[in-house]
Amino acid sequence: MKLPIIINDNALFDRPGDLCVYDSVKAAELACEPPDADDPSINAFDIEGRALKIVKRDFSCVDLVAAEDTPTHGDIVEKLLRTFAERHLPEIECSGKSVEEVAWAIFQSNPNSYSGMPPQKPENT
DSSP states (O other), rough: OSSSSSEEEOOTTTSSSSEEEEEHHHHHHHHGGGGGGGGGTEEEOOOOOOOOEEOOOSOOOOOEEEOSOOOOHHHHHHHHHHHHHHHTTTTTTOOOOOOOOOOHHHHHSSSTTTTSSSOOOOOOO
């Protein structure tokens, strides 16, 4: 799997919904829940367009595994990322950028809770 990892929650396979970009497989796995493995509206890909399968490990954890040996969804990944950026993050100028650059720009603009950022210290009250 080539980073970043993209997880898209939308019943329409090729349309961006609740789309998140992750900087590691572990971060993407932590963001998923076991019921996601059975949800046909949640699709995961690596940046090359390799479909990934969400597999239940146990009652609280999942693994992401390659669902195909050769990436066959590169065009869909590019469409998802560019459309998402244009609609939700217009400050990202997609023109002239590679799909990888768009993905990392989305990650930087819209970090998720499992992005590898250090935990915040609680304020003293």
